Amino acid sequence: MSTQPFVIEQTYNAPIGKVWSALTDHNKMKEWYFTLKDFKPEIGFKFTFEGGSKEKTYIHLCEVTEVIPGKKLTHSWVYQDYPGETYVTWELFDEGDKTHLKLTHTGLETFPQDNKDFSKESFSKGWTYITGTSLKEYLEK
DSSP states (O other), X not given: OOOOOEEEEEEESSOHHHHHHHHHOHHHHHHHSOOOSOOOXXXXXXXXXXXXXXXXXXXXXXXXXXXXXXXXXXXXXXXXXXXXXXXXXXXXXXXXXXXXXEXXXXXXXXXXXXXXXXXXXXXXXXXXXXXXXXXXXXXXX
16 A cells, blocks of 8 residues: 555535644544544543444544644544554644635554455545535535
8 A cells, every 4th residue: 555645625614613622522533433432632632432344334533733822733533452553633724704725634654454444445435425424514504
């Protein structure tokens, strides 16, 4: 697998404050993302959630590694009981009454390549849905 990160960009009809809140408030996150017991946009904060395919659910173990309030959030993304470590970065760009999001997921090649759930195509489908449908609908309702 290529070491190229997965990158997706979206623009939302929502101010940057609303988008940042959607990305960092666990009560809002459960409406468009995954259900997290808690989340804090603080370096070192650890969080977990369940997600996966129809065939298998995985425990995700994550830790916040970078925070620039209102602009950037990075966290690790590891699967319990599987090798590999990746990082997800959410970057926000203020466009007045709109917000441009750039999501970058690095390190996908470190996951077991014999598992289709860990393929770049699988992440592409997931992130495309999450950023292009789920988050978009939440922000623009």
